[in-house]
Amino acid sequence: MITNFLTKIGRRFFVGQKQKFVFLKAKDIEFFSLKKIDLYIHIPFCKNMCPYCPYNRIAYNKELVQPYLNGILNEIDFYHKKLGKIEIPSIYIGGGTPTNLIDELQIIINSLREKFFVSGDICIETSPADLDEEIIKKLKKMGVDSISIGVQSFNDEYLKILGRKYDSKQAEKAIRAALSVGFKSVNIDLMFVLPNQDSKNVLADLDKAINLKVDQITTYPLFTFPYTSVGQHLKLNKIKMPNFFRRRKMYKEIYNYCAKKNYRQVSVWGFKKGEVPRYSSVTRDNYIGIGAGACSRLPNIFYFNTFSVKDYISSTLNKKSPIASAMEISSQLGKYYWLYWRFYDAKISKNELEKIFGRKDFKFIFLFLFLKIFRLCRETKESIILTERGSFYIHLLQNYFILNYINKVWTIARKEAWPEKIEI
Numbered sequence: 001m002i003t004n005f006l007t008k009i010g011r012r013f014f015v016g017q018k019q020k021f022v023f024l025k026a027k028d029i030e031f032f033s034l035k036k037i038d039l040y041i042h043i044p045f046c047k048n049m050c051p052y053c054p055y056n057r058i059a060y061n062k063e064l065v066q067p068y069l070n071g072i073l074n075e076i077d078f079y080h081k082k083l084g085k086i087e088i089p090s091i092y093i094g095g096g097t098p099t100n101l102i103d104e105l106q107i108i109i110n111s112l113r114e115k116f117f118v119s120g121d122i123c124i125e126t127s128p129a130d131l132d133e134e135i136i137k138k139l140k141k142m143g144v145d146s147i148s149i150g151v152q153s154f155n156d157e158y159l160k161i162l163g164r165k166y167d168s169k170q171a172e173k174a175i176r177a178a179l180s181v182g183f184k185s186v187n188i189d190l191m192f193v194l195p196n197q198d199s200k201n202v203l204a205d206l207d208k209a210i211n212l213k214v215d216q217i218t219t220y221p222l223f224t225f226p227y228t229s230v231g232q233h234l235k236l237n238k239i240k241m242p243n244f245f246r247r248r249k250m251y252k253e254i255y256n257y258c259a260k261k262n263y264r265q266v267s268v269w270g271f272k273k274g275e276v277p278r279y280s281s282v283t284r285d286n287y288i289g290i291g292a293g294a295c296s297r298l299p300n301i302f303y304f305n306t307f308s309v310k311d312y313i314s315s316t317l318n319k320k321s322p323i324a325s326a327m328e329i330s331s332q333l334g335k336y337y338w339l340y341w342r343f344y345d346a347k348i349s350k351n352e353l354e355k356i357f358g359r360k361d362f363k364f365i366f367l368f369l370f371l372k373i374f375r376l377c378r379e380t381k382e383s384i385i386l387t388e389r390g391s392f393y394i395h396l397l398q399n400y401f402i403l404n405y406i407n408k409v410w411t412i413a414r415k416e417a418w419p420e421k422i423e424i
């Protein structure tokens with residue numbers, strides 16, 4: 001109740017009344033002439049259906065692979081016709097488990113290179129159970145620059161709780177193999193805030209990752225989306241998740257431990273060593289998502305494709321648009337969207353800030369004062385940097401945002417292939 005009330009007040013104050021927080025059935029999207037755009041490709045097939053997983057994924061089905069690939073190629077073609085051969089500064093391939101379609105990925109990348117000018121890095125995510133030396137060689141050969149491995153934990157007990165179908169030895173083997181072929185960056189995901197987990201377990205996982213010399217570690221909390229079986233299981237069995245104070249302590253220890261081991265903070269959840277490029281999936285300003293359930297953001301609009309893999313295939317194969325729902329973005333919301341992701345980066349360039357907000361935006365000045373008074377950020381000549389405390393609260397805010405808004409959109413989009421209206 002109180003959080004809903006505060007959200008309403010916050011939205012009115014910062015974004016204004018003009019902005020409607022509603023996704024509606026998509027009509028024709030207007031594509032302005034863009035010079036460049038980042039790309040996201042969604043591959044929804046998984047060989048293991050993890051019970052906590054909130055993403056748009058389906059069990060691997062060989063018969064659907066070729067039609068899905070054709071759908072993706074048609075969608076690439078659609079954007080090529082709309083936008084021309086524009087620059088693609090980065091490609092992110094997520095899922096699902098993209099490496100389950102390893103040979104098809106080569107065809108997708110070839111098509112992107114033929115239809116667009118791909119100027120930047122190609123990043124891909126995968127799981128230790130779906131990564132071996134042969135797959136790694138193929139990824140390297142097709143020009144993948146960075147890889148993220150969803151290890152989640154090196155503790156076999158937690159891997160079992162999470163329903164992952166590999167053990168810590170297999171995870172280590174996959175990491176070593178990925179590190180040996182010279183990707184620009186190897187990131188691993190580790191989870192914290194697991195049921196009954198304490199700081200000792202979390203630090204043991206971090207220690208293992210650091211000893212393996214991975215380039216980047218992304219530590220993120222277990223999100224118990226109510227519609228996942230883990231969300232329901234925890235509720236039914238009244239399993240206790242670490243409370244606020246344990247979560248606070250864990251975050252502080254992760255932050256300090258990474259700093260001690262020379263892993264520099266690159267986002268509220270990410271820490272990297274040395275000068276390797278930062279691996280990141282979500283912080284791009286404008287991007288187009290291709291595939292079932294893929295989300296896109298253009299300067300004036302958010303939209304997403306139908307989550308139903310079957311509907312995605314039938315619409316793209318019939319040369320119809322797979323776009324299901326869209327929400328217009330006012331310029332004011334666009335500014336705060338940008339700021340949200342810079343907070344996620346834990347660092348905001350003052351120059352960029354001034355370009356976007358100007359010098360006299362009193363709402364931003366108010367926000368900044370608030371952050372300073374509560375020691376949530378500090379200032380240098382060029383930047384505003386979140387403190388450890390600030391990073392923790394942004395992490396909580398993201399948790400709130402994901403479990404309230406994203407959960408709401410995804411719950412409906414997973415049930416209805418073409419939703420009429422989603423109010424958030």
Ligand code: SF4
Binds near residue numbers: 046048054096127
């Ligand atoms: S492998 Fe990843 S995408 Fe697939 S079910 Fe598990 S968590 Fe979800």
